[in-house]
Amino acid sequence: MNILICIKQVPDMESKFKINGEGTWYDRADLAWRMNEYDEYAVEQAVRLKEQVKDADLTVLCIGPDQVTEAIKKALAMGCDRGVHITDPYSAKREPIAIATMIAGFAKGKNFDVIFTGMQSQDRGSAQVGVMVAELLGIPAVTTIVGFAYDNGTIQVKRELEGGSKALVTATTPVVLTCQLGLNTPRYPTLPNIMKAKKKELLPLAPDVGGLGPRQETTACAFPEKKGGGLVLEGEIPELADKLIQLLKEKTTVLA
Amino acid sequence: MKTLLVAEFREGKLRAEYSQLIAFAQQQQAEAAMFLVGSAGEVPKFNGTLYLADAAKYGEYNPTVHKQLLLDVIAKEQPAQIVFLHSSYGWDLAPRVAVALQAAQVSEVVSVDNGLPVVPVCNAKLRRTIKAITAQTVLTIQAGAFGMEAEPEGTPTVVEIDTGAAGKVQCTGYEAAKIEGVDLTKAEIIVSAGRGVGKPENVAMVQALAKALGGEYGASRPVVDAGWVEHNRQVGTTGSTVTPKLYVACGISGAIQHLAGMKKSDFIVAINTDRDAPIGEVANVLVVADLKQFLPVLTEKLGAR
Numbered sequence: 001m002n003i004l005i006c007i008k009q010v011p012d013m014e015s016k017f018k019i020n021g022e023g024t025w026y027d028r029a030d031l032a033w034r035m036n037e038y039d040e041y042a043v044e045q046a047v048r049l050k051e052q053v054k055d056a057d058l059t060v061l062c063i064g065p066d067q068v069t070e071a072i073k074k075a076l077a078m079g080c081d082r083g084v085h086i087t088d089p090y091s092a093k094r095e096p097i098a099i100a101t102m103i104a105g106f107a108k109g110k111n112f113d114v115i116f117t118g119m120q121s122q123d124r125g126s127a128q129v130g131v132m133v134a135e136l137l138g139i140p141a142v143t144t145i146v147g148f149a150y151d152n153g154t155i156q157v158k159r160e161l162e163g164g165s166k167a168l169v170t171a172t173t174p175v176v177l178t179c180q181l182g183l184n185t186p187r188y189p190t191l192p193n194i195m196k197a198k199k200k201e202l203l204p205l206a207p208d209v210g211g212l213g214p215r216q217e218t219t220a221c222a223f224p225e226k227k228g229g230g231l232v233l234e235g236e237i238p239e240l241a242d243k244l245i246q247l248l249k250e251k252t253t254v255l256a
Numbered sequence: 257m258k259t260l261l262v263a264e265f266r267e268g269k270l271r272a273e274y275s276q277l278i279a280f281a282q283q284q285q286a287e288a289a290m291f292l293v294g295s296a297g298e299v300p301k302f303n304g305t306l307y308l309a310d311a312a313k314y315g316e317y318n319p320t321v322h323k324q325l326l327l328d329v330i331a332k333e334q335p336a337q338i339v340f341l342h343s344s345y346g347w348d349l350a351p352r353v354a355v356a357l358q359a360a361q362v363s364e365v366v367s368v369d370n371g372l373p374v375v376p377v378c379n380a381k382l383r384r385t386i387k388a389i390t391a392q393t394v395l396t397i398q399a400g401a402f403g404m405e406a407e408p409e410g411t412p413t414v415v416e417i418d419t420g421a422a423g424k425v426q427c428t429g430y431e432a433a434k435i436e437g438v439d440l441t442k443a444e445i446i447v448s449a450g451r452g453v454g455k456p457e458n459v460a461m462v463q464a465l466a467k468a469l470g471g472e473y474g475a476s477r478p479v480v481d482a483g484w485v486e487h488n489r490q491v492g493t494t495g496s497t498v499t500p501k502l503y504v505a506c507g508i509s510g511a512i513q514h515l516a517g518m519k520k521s522d523f524i525v526a527i528n529t530d531r532d533a534p535i536g537e538v539a540n541v542l543v544v545a546d547l548k549q550f551l552p553v554l555t556e557k558l559g560a561r
Contacts, residue, residue, distance in 0.1 A: 164433030
């Protein structure tokens, strides 16, 4: 089987964000970076599929500046066979259709049986790219999967729905699957696998969006206005506890 | 502005969230028509044209076919915007329509600022304002962001629609949510653990506080996904939606999916080291502290009362 996994590198969401000079996105400086959490599930599912069918080749693709090779190396250490880095310092400015166009441009003609990706990124969160890749390639996509089983070209997935119920969906290859949190338990790369990953192929490619023009632009990026008059308590721990208990006595009936 | 609203139907029922689409259209003073793959037996309360395809014939989740039905209606109606809910149905179908129309898609709109959609990014820590520069725009709106003051009313003019398109995947059925064990929707006091608890052993601190308050403990999604707390205690869009008298969020940053499940609680206390965490938006009291130090002290003082 020929499998593609599309990943993104994102800031740790616990980071302190600052707005960039143009006022259109966050400032990249002083952030800790990691593989998009949803994509970790995509990588893990692909590696498990290879473990099941034995004969499979896993290509992991990431778009972004040079530092995103760290995310690719993690995917290689988790078990992917080769990496593709579309070297694009402007990736953060690209809209979802442009990212999808680059991925579809790479995938076209390579006969990938399954393309795994996260259902969204933690920073942009558009949930568009995976589906758009499938549409551009003219193959089916199933989004938000929390269950996956493969048997001889047939794929059974569970789609997560609101309220915790799931839809059972059957598809055949080729297919794009976008992965939701909780699909599996992503493995931690072991030290020997991290060493092995250093020897795996990592192919740099130039970004190519064909003749695609812009469809949208960001006019502003800002912190949300603080609404509501919630009380903020700061200080020494024992005093904080006393103050909170006092508030609960005054404002609620739960300590009655 | 001519607007097409995409309503949803699942497990034989019209999804009541269609009222949010109407609320959005009303806020924009848009001229709205509606699209639904559903059933003539249960149509949205809406004064306007409803393009209705039969879910018994075309399936409830059958994206390729639903896309074609929708594109046919769009070709006829020529709406300036096509509006979906940002839901498992909407975020799956909207990009397919946007690709076909070569239209800008803006996901998870929470508000409209001077005619431009605003969306949350970075776990709702930031907001982006977006300007679409295509003639048509595809939007998905965040669940709960647009609400009506009154129940929807009216009777649509139904136009039945059909297509010869064939599906590429098959939805074979549904698996019900697991609801055995504790039912958080009935709890009066809930203390929930978020990613900020750091490691599974620290969930015990949250349990201890819940016990001291005489309530139940819950968790946000990452804690459940990590297997530290069982799924039937998950609060949020894909878990339980709760309205206790007191909700204590411990180390929960406040992702939209979590807020949607608990923001209607009577009194909300958040304990977080980050005073800018989005949970602060819905909390009555935000205690800026490390829960690992704060919870044991609070629990002890409550026990000594």
